[in-house]
Amino acid sequence: xxxxxxxxxxxxxxxxxxxxxxxxxxxxxxxxxxxxxxxxxxxxxxxxxxxxxxxxxxxxxxxxxxxxxxxxxxx
Amino acid sequence: xxxxxxxxxxxxxxxxxxxxxxxxxxxxxxxxxxxxxxxxxxxxxxxxxxxxxxxxxxxxxxxxxxxxxxxxxxxxxxxxxxxxxxxxxxxxxxxxxxxxxxxxxxxxxxxxxxxxxxxxxxxxxxxxxxx
Numbered sequence: 001x002x003x004x005x006x007x008x009x010x011x012x013x014x015x016x017x018x019x020x021x022x023x024x025x026x027x028x029x030x031x032x033x034x035x036x037x038x039x040x041x042x043x044x045x046x047x048x049x050x051x052x053x054x055x056x057x058x059x060x061x062x063x064x065x066x067x068x069x070x071x072x073x074x075x
Numbered sequence: 076x077x078x079x080x081x082x083x084x085x086x087x088x089x090x091x092x093x094x095x096x097x098x099x100x101x102x103x104x105x106x107x108x109x110x111x112x113x114x115x116x117x118x119x120x121x122x123x124x125x126x127x128x129x130x131x132x133x134x135x136x137x138x139x140x141x142x143x144x145x146x147x148x149x150x151x152x153x154x155x156x157x158x159x160x161x162x163x164x165x166x167x168x169x170x171x172x173x174x175x176x177x178x179x180x181x182x183x184x185x186x187x188x189x190x191x192x193x194x195x196x197x198x199x200x201x202x203x204x205x206x
Contacts, residue, residue, distance in 0.1 A: 013147045015101040019156055022104035046101075053105045 001059065001071060004032040010039045010067060017043050018050055025056070025074055033059065036070045043068055079108045081197035083205040087116030089129040089150070094206045095120060096153035103160035110200075111157075112193040114167035117206075118174065121164055121181045126150050158184055165192060 007024045009017040017038045025034055036047070047070050051058050055075035062069050080102040084095045095111060103109045119125040129150060131138060148156070158164070164185040171177065171187065178187055186192075197203050 011146050013145045015097050015104065016148055019100050019104045019160065022160070050105055 001033060003035045003071070004028045006035040006037070008037050010037050012038070012040065014040055014042050014046065018046055021047075021050070021072070025054075025072070028074055030074050032074055034070075034072045034074065036072060038068050038070075039066055040068075043070075047072075078106070079110075079196070079200035081193070081200035081203040082109070082111040083193070083203070084111055084113045084117035084120055085115050086206060087119030087125070087129065089131050090135075091117070091206055092120045092126070092129050092150045092153075093147070096150065096157055098204060099162050100153060100157050100160060103157065103162050109157075109161075110163040110165060110193070110196050112165045112167065112188075114170050118166060118170055118176065118181075120150070121154060121166065121185060122176075123180060123182060126154060126182070154182055158182070163196075165196075 005024055005028055007020050009020045012020070017036070017040050021034065021036050028034060047058065047061075051072060057073040057075070059071045059073050061071070080099070082095060082099055084091065099109050099111055113121055119129060127150070164182070165188045166178070166181055166185050168187050168189050178185065
């Protein structure tokens with residue numbers, strides 16, 4: 001997977017992970033992939049909902065040592 | 076699907092501020108058009124000085140530690156973030172007159188309007204939320 005940009009939102013509480021991700025996705029092109037690292041547990045549902053709203057695709061997500069990582073392909 | 080979110084902020088405590096600005100920034104970050112109508116105590120949330128020292132509900136002061144621990148952004152940070160994301164702030168003219176406040180008492184970039192201004196905006200918004 002080709003990652004265009006990474007957002008490190010570890011330690012940030014809602015709504016900052018989504019706000020940071022929104023700002024980052026505005027800077028990449030359609031089809032490119034954003035990697036997002038968060039520790040906010042609410043992100044699990046929030047990112048699914050956010051991606052659905054924007055038409056973006058979550059290609060993969062994983063959880064390692066309390067860090068959630070999402071790979072989001074821009075619509 | 077409606078792409079507008081309308082929010083009425085009518086209370087002036089710290090918890091009220093988080094309810095308003097978390098939903099507003101989350102909506103704006105999800106490509107929604109967002110406007111907040113600040114009325115009565117809600118005006119505190121965008122008051123230049125007031126927003127730095129919003130009160131906790133009586134008896135709930137011990138939550139201050141939790142806010143720090145959870146690394147929740149401050150209200151002034153959320154206000155700035157909301158404006159950066161294009162959220163429109165509308166201050167209620169009538170309440171400002173009653174309280175003797177002018178546009179200069181608030182963060183810059185706000186609009187001042189009456190109930191009809193908000194109703195016109197909110198007529199095709201979904202959801203409309205009141206805090």
